[in-house]
Amino acid sequence: MPNSDRISKPTGRRMSLYLRVLHSRIDQANAAISSKELGAQTGVKDAQVRKDLACFGSLGRPGVGYGVSELHNQLRKAMGMDQTWKTVLVGTGNIGRALLAYPRFRNEGFDFAAAFDQDKKAVGKRISGLTIQSMDELKRTVKKSSALIGLIAVPPAAAATVAQMLVDAGIRGILNFAPVRLHLPQGVAVVNVDFTDALEQLAFEIRLVKADVKVVK
Amino acid sequence: MPNSDRISKPTGRRMSLYLRVLHSRIDQANAAISSKELGAQTGVKDAQVRKDLACFGSLGRPGVGYGVSELHNQLRKAMGMDQTWKTVLVGTGNIGRALLAYPRFRNEGFDFAAAFDQDKKAVGKRISGLTIQSMDELKRTVKKSSALIGLIAVPPAAAATVAQMLVDAGIRGILNFAPVRLHLPQGVAVVNVDFTDALEQLAFEIRLVKADVKVVK
DNA sequence: GATTGTGAAGAGCTTCACAGCT
DNA sequence: AGCTGTGAAGCTCTTCACAATC
Numbered sequence: 001m002p003n004s005d006r007i008s009k010p011t012g013r014r015m016s017l018y019l020r021v022l023h024s025r026i027d028q029a030n031a032a033i034s035s036k037e038l039g040a041q042t043g044v045k046d047a048q049v050r051k052d053l054a055c056f057g058s059l060g061r062p063g064v065g066y067g068v069s070e071l072h073n074q075l076r077k078a079m080g081m082d083q084t085w086k087t088v089l090v091g092t093g094n095i096g097r098a099l100l101a102y103p104r105f106r107n108e109g110f111d112f113a114a115a116f117d118q119d120k121k122a123v124g125k126r127i128s129g130l131t132i133q134s135m136d137e138l139k140r141t142v143k144k145s146s147a148l149i150g151l152i153a154v155p156p157a158a159a160a161t162v163a164q165m166l167v168d169a170g171i172r173g174i175l176n177f178a179p180v181r182l183h184l185p186q187g188v189a190v191v192n193v194d195f196t197d198a199l200e201q202l203a204f205e206i207r208l209v210k211a212d213v214k215v216v217k
Numbered sequence: 218m219p220n221s222d223r224i225s226k227p228t229g230r231r232m233s234l235y236l237r238v239l240h241s242r243i244d245q246a247n248a249a250i251s252s253k254e255l256g257a258q259t260g261v262k263d264a265q266v267r268k269d270l271a272c273f274g275s276l277g278r279p280g281v282g283y284g285v286s287e288l289h290n291q292l293r294k295a296m297g298m299d300q301t302w303k304t305v306l307v308g309t310g311n312i313g314r315a316l317l318a319y320p321r322f323r324n325e326g327f328d329f330a331a332a333f334d335q336d337k338k339a340v341g342k343r344i345s346g347l348t349i350q351s352m353d354e355l356k357r358t359v360k361k362s363s364a365l366i367g368l369i370a371v372p373p374a375a376a377a378t379v380a381q382m383l384v385d386a387g388i389r390g391i392l393n394f395a396p397v398r399l400h401l402p403q404g405v406a407v408v409n410v411d412f413t414d415a416l417e418q419l420a421f422e423i424r425l426v427k428a429d430v431k432v433v434k
Numbered sequence: 435g436a437t438t439g440t441g442a443a444g445a446g447c448t449t450c451a452c453a454g455c456t
Numbered sequence: 457a458g459c460t461g462t463g464a465a466g467c468t469c470t471t472c473a474c475a476a477t478c
Contacts, residue, residue: 007425010447016417020396034459043398047449050460062460063456080420087416094318098311104396104413142235148398149419166251173423175415178239179321181260189422191415196321198392199304200409202296202366203327206390208224229470251437263437264471271439278478279438 007078011052015079018043018049029072031067062122081109086147088171089115090162091154092122092132095177099151100128113145118158135165142169153177221411224295228269232296234259235266239289247288248322249282298326305388307333307379308371309339309349310396317345330362335375348426352382359386 007015021041025033035049042049053059053066056074060066069110076082087110089096099105100112115130117123123134134204142150151168152159152174159178166174173189176182179197192197224232238258242250252266259266270276270283273291277283288401293299305329306313316322321347333355334340340351352360359367367383369391370378376395383391390406393399396414399407 007421009220012421013414013418015421016411016414019396019417036459041398041413045449046459047451047462048447051462054461060460061456062454065459079417080424081417085416085420094315098315099412101311102412105416108413108417110416132441144478146456149416149421158410172426173419175419181234181258187426187427189419191419193410193412193415194233195316195410196325197230197233199302199322199366199409200236200296200298200325202390202392202406202408203231203302204224204229204232204407206365207468209295209389209404209406225469253437262471264440264473265439265469267439268470273440279437280436281478282437 007055007205010053012079014044014048016051017073018052019075019079019081021071022068022075025068026072029069030045031068033068034065035060037065041063050197061131061167080160083109085109085110085149086113086145087149087151088113088138088145088147088166089137089151089153090117090135090143091152091168091177092125092127093153096151096153096189097127099132099153100179110149114141116141118154138165139169142166142171146170149175151175151177156180167210224272228272229296230328231259231261231265231269232292234261235269236289236292236296236298237284239292242285242291248285250253250285250288251277252277254282273350281289287347300326302327302366303330304328304361304368305330305355305359305382305383306368306370307334307352307355308369308375308394309334309336309342309344310370313368314344316370316394317347327366328364330364331358333358335371336434355382356386359383359388363387365389368392368394369399373397 015102018038018130021038033045039046039049057073058077062086083097089112092115100115112130115127115132116135117132118135120134122132125132148171150171152162154162159176159180160182163174163182164185167184167188171188176190176192179194184190235255238255252263256263256266273295276288276291306317307327309332317332329347333342333347333352334349335352339349342349365388367388369379371379373395375391376397377399380391380399380401384401384405391399392409393409396411401407
């Protein structure tokens with residue numbers, strides 16, 4: 001009996017991990033993989049893996065495991081990876097350019113439809129196959145492209161304004177690289193990627209390890 | 218009575234947020250800030266803020282709040298931000314170069330001591346004030362610089378090897394940008410930053426929102 | 435009156451353990 | 457024998473609520 005009331009956030013995060021493992025085994029599509037094996041590859045306990053996968057109903061066969069190909073398809077569908085997500089980028093500085101060039105995005109179904117920059121000197125230049133557009137064109141271009149995802153890679157001071165522009169243009173989710181908490185209306189999702197936060201987190205954990213006699217898990 | 222048994226990971230993550238708010242108020246160093254205000258700025262409930270801050274003992278004054286300057290100092294110390302962290306970068310592709318140029322790292326106490334690349338054609342070039350070194354020099358340079366943090370910005374296939382080299386050289390923490398789960402000995406901390414994971418997460422949340430009649434928090 | 439610090443309740447996530455299937 | 461699916465137990469983090477303090 002399916003357990004798909006609602007997929008929790010922790011479960012969603014782990015789904016990405018499982019997906020990565022399955023992706024690396026597409027060549028063995030007909031083979032089976034056990035929850036134990038999936039767990040070992042992702043650092044997740046086997047019982048947890050089974051609980052997570054139970055969201056889709058009973059895909060596994062006792063004594064055997066999960067069909068790689070079948071599970072891969074189900075997971076892709078559940079995570080929304082069975083479609084192409086039109087995506088736009090705002091901010092073509094160092095980070096923005098690196099993101100545009102990042103090869104895995106396209107492979108995973110994220111397709112950049114446009115790139116924007118406030119700097120008039122950047123507008124018109126081509127990077128990674130896109131011509132940088134001015135902010136004035138944002139709303140029209142986004143609507144026309146029906147992009148649902150926006151990446152914000154602008155300085156902190158500009159992030160809030162840009163976020164509002166994206167929302168007004170109909171964007172449904174923002175991947176935010178600016179070190180700022182965005183206030184967005186309900187119905188618009190945000191995921192933050194903050195390099196400084198990440199480094200601080202690391203420094204914090206190093207201190208934990210050094211401070212303790214016993215190492216903290 | 219202090220509650221500093223052990224600072225949990227969720228608490229640690231929020232500390233970064235508080236720190237950011239306090240940082241933006243250094244000009245009002247003598248003023249006070251309440252848990253409610255700190256919470257509003259960071260999206261955290263006030264009771265949670267107080268619980269988190271109670272780790273340092275009783276810094277707050279009932280009816281008033283927390284001294285901005287005092288709290289800032291305590292937090293910086295607790296998060297290990299009262300020192301300079303010597304840091305090295307491996308991989309000087311698009312992402313690596315963007316990280317080296319990221320201005321906030323230096324501001325927050327992270328100091329790049331060296332950059333390495335496997336590509337012989339890159340070695341010797343200067344980026345952001347550093348001369349790219351070959352991998353052969355990694356161990357010696359890292360030991361000499363006494364760097365504790367390593368950033369991995371290399372292709373997935375190379376990440377595990379690089380991680381091992383960093384650990385052998387005495388690194389205590391790794392910020393990993395490669396989409397790979399690193400297996401490291403106890404005592405070495407890892408924080409992963411995976412752009413594709415983040416985007417997948419976002420796509421997943423957008424789907425949640427669209428699927429539901431009621432919006433999920 | 436405003437705000438802290440905190441015990442207790444609540445919610446959510448993880449792990450255990452085992453019946454049941456192949 | 458091996459493995460799944462899952463109820464129940466265990467654990468951790470969050471929220472509530474209020475006495476104590478300024």
